Every structure is written in structure tokens, then in C-alpha cells.
Amino acid sequence: MTRLVATFGYIGLLPGPAGTWGSLAALGVGYLLHLLGGPFLLAAAIVAGYGAGHWATRVETFEQEDLDPAHIVIDEVVGQWIALMPLSLGLWIVGAPASLFPWPGWVGAFVFFRLFDIWKPGPVGWADRRPGPTGVMLDDVFAGLLAALVVTLLASISHGWLR
Numbered sequence: 001m002t003r004l005v006a007t008f009g010y011i012g013l014l015p016g017p018a019g020t021w022g023s024l025a026a027l028g029v030g031y032l033l034h035l036l037g038g039p040f041l042l043a044a045a046i047v048a049g050y051g052a053g054h055w056a057t058r059v060e061t062f063e064q065e066d067l068d069p070a071h072i073v074i075d076e077v078v079g080q081w082i083a084l085m086p087l088s089l090g091l092w093i094v095g096a097p098a099s100l101f102p103w104p105g106w107v108g109a110f111v112f113f114r115l116f117d118i119w120k121p122g123p124v125g126w127a128d129r130r131p132g133p134t135g136v137m138l139d140d141v142f143a144g145l146l147a148a149l150v151v152t153l154l155a156s157i158s159h160g161w162l163r
Contacts (some may be wrong), residue, residue, distance in 0.1 A: 005056035010072035022073025026080035039088040049078040057133035067137045068136045075140040082144025083109040112147035
């Protein structure tokens with residue numbers, strides 16, 4: 001069960017860039033969560049994903065030398081969902097149909113989340129240096145928060161809220 005959770009349904013075991021595969025899978029599931037329950041279901045999934053990811057990462061890395069193996073992607077999933085939250089919340093606030101998930105927004109959420117996750121600026125790098133499952137999960141939470149801030153700022157500029 002922990003391998004299923006940690007790899008987000010074995011997505012993390014695909015060949016190539018596991019973190020990118022996890023983030024891409026998170027986009028699709030995040031959109032589905034938004035369609036089914038808007039920002040409330042997405043927020044619940046973020047909280048549940050963090051808790052399950054922390055547990056699964058702790059079990060999967062127990063007595064291992066590599067405490068953040070590439071195949072563990074539940075952290076990227078949670079971070080990507082955080083980056084998508086401004087889109088889901090914004091649509092709910094303006095009363096737009098759930099199916100209207102703006103493509104520039106989710107592309108930006110993906111690109112900026114991956115950028116911050118790889119680059120690890122400021123709090124992302126600080127969290128990444130924390131030992132154990134907290135560090136594994138928390139750096140992606142911070143990368144998701146930074147991406148969410150950028151997405152919100154760009155949406156504000158794009159929609160004329162900031163001039």
C-alpha cells in the first residue's frame with residue numbers, strides 16, 4: 001500500500017523524470033477533483049495527500065540510504081495541487097462553470113511548480129534540507145505555494161485586477 005501511495009499509483013516508477021510524471025498526473029487528477037467538488041475537494045485532497053504521503057514516505061525510506069528516492073512522487077502531486085488551488089478557487093469565487101479550467105493557468109501552475117521544485121529557492125531549499133519525510137513533503141508544499149503566488153499574480157495582471 002505504501003508503494004502505491006508514494007508512487008501515486010505507480011506513476012513514479014515510469015522511466016524518465018519521475019517528478020515531472022507525477023506533476024503531470026497531478027494535473028489530470030487535480031482537474032477531476034475540481035470538477036467533482038471545486039476548491040473544497042481539492043483542498044481536502046491536498047491535506048489527505050500530505051498525510052498519506054508523509055506516512056508512505058516514512059515507511060518506504062525506513063532504514064534506506066536515499067531518504068528522497070525519485071520514485072516517490074506523492075510530494076510532487078501535493079505540491080502541484082497546491083499550485084492549482086488559485087485556479088479552482090478563482091473559478092468558484094466568480095461562479096464560473098467547473099469545466100472552465102483555464103489552460104494558461106494550469107500550464108503556468110505546472111511550469112512554475114516544476115521550476116521552483118527543481119531550482120529550490122529560499123524556503124523550498126530550506127525544507128529540502130530537513131531530514132526524513134517532512135523534508136521530502138515540505139519542499140514541494142513550499143514550491144506549490146510559490147507557484148500558486150505566481151499564478152495568482154499573473155492572473156491578477158491578466159484579468160486587469162492589478163494595473
